[in-house]
Amino acid sequence: MTLLNVTDLRGGYAAADEIVKGATLRVDPGEIVALIGPNGAGKSTLLKLIAGLLRPRGGQVRLRDRDIAGLDAPAISRLGLAFVPQERNVFGAMTVGENLEMGGYLDAAHLRQRRDELFERFPMLAEKRRAAARTLSGGQRQILAMAIALMNAPGLLLLDEPTAGLSPRAAEDLFSTIVALNRSGVAILMVEQNALEALEVSTRAYVLVQGRAEREGQAAELASDTTIRDLFLGGKAQPMLAGNAGGPS
């Protein structure tokens, strides 16, 4: 059974400003799916529409065959879908331990057990459990952001540019963490600017252009596609993507 099924989804930040214009994609259990595309294609907006941070103006979002389009973010979170925003994804003034506690706010009964599991999985968080989140490095903060999302034991994790602003080494470490998470049974839908690296760790991928998924395929297949390589490895822009620079991503 498909875990997430998005059909003809439309929406944006304002009524007159439709950024996602009929996106269709799916995520199967156990997959890492990358969502790549030029700036302004609507990748982050699409994740926010799926996660319930923005209200869709049309289309369907089904999570394990349940229609979740229009539900608010906490309700969707309760159903097992967690979203990690690109920015401001931790509570900076609170300690690492308190951040995890807030991550498990909806499920107080299993809070301690989940937190201990995450401390075991990410020993760095256990070491820094009393440190304020704002004192963590960029990579550590991203791991904390993912751990906050994992406190609700989600089946599907949406990651919005997890390696943005990280050093190449920290980004590499984070991709390894994402793969390890996936192997533990969490499906992942990930927006990434580091397209090649994202394709390397993904099962499948979509190329989003002007708010629509224009290409879909196995990640390895897309990584070897000359058009994609040209676009994301510094080559010339192809007609498919021309004129899409700028605007919200």
Place this chain on the structure above:
Amino acid sequence: MMSLVQALVNGLVSGTLLAVPAIGFSAMFAVLRFPNFSVSGIATLGAFAGYVAYGAGLELVGSLIAAFAVAGVVGLFFDRVAHLPLVKQGALPAAIASIASGLVLENVIRLGFGNDLRGFDRPIARDMHIGDIRVSPQQLETMGIALAIMLAVFAALAFTRIGKAMRASADNPELAALKGIRPQRVTMIASFVGMGLVGIGGMLLGLDSSIDPLTGTRILLSIFAAAVLGGLGSPMGAVLGAFLIGIAEELSVLTVGSPYRAAVGFFAILIVLTLRPRGLLGERAF
């Protein structure tokens, strides 16, 4: 030298009493995102609610609870009806509306109780002397109550689920909402508790001197200055700011005379906004 030490002691006493409403003001700013100047009217209301309860025979603690409850309920009502609907337009319209609410409350109290000064009818006790330093037992009692309230507030923020949720909401409202912390619920609790603390602050200051419809208006600048000095939105900063403002106000009486005491708050705000706009503790929301 002795008058300097006496001024410092007096400053500590008034700083402690000022800290309670300053915590309320700062906590509300952190969650509601606007400076709620209706605290002037709410502090007066709390003082009068406590006065009525005390006059009706309630003990001090019972009267403080009455001050907290009345100020909390009325403050929440004004926030829901007059201030929060305007926050979407920005902090300024809500702040201006809150000044109007403060004036409304002040004049309603004037209508009911008149302009006379009123005092809590407390038993007379001899001042305690430590060398040449004088402190009244009643001052020590109100200080003790204020410190106990502060301790309770910080313990609630540090250890309870709802206290942590309030801090999370103040720190990162979008992420807090994403994690299932209902923003409206947190806003209501912050408004009720914040206004309740302001009401208690009004009564504590009334216990230390007397009350009239301008009780809250007279301390508004000191409350605001304490919150700005410590870092708007930081309850811990508000405590630090309150002590500094309390001491500075008492020292100003020694140096430039009591008519200029009120200028201390303005001066503190000016200095902080010029040199350290985020306040002494800055973004530490706790």
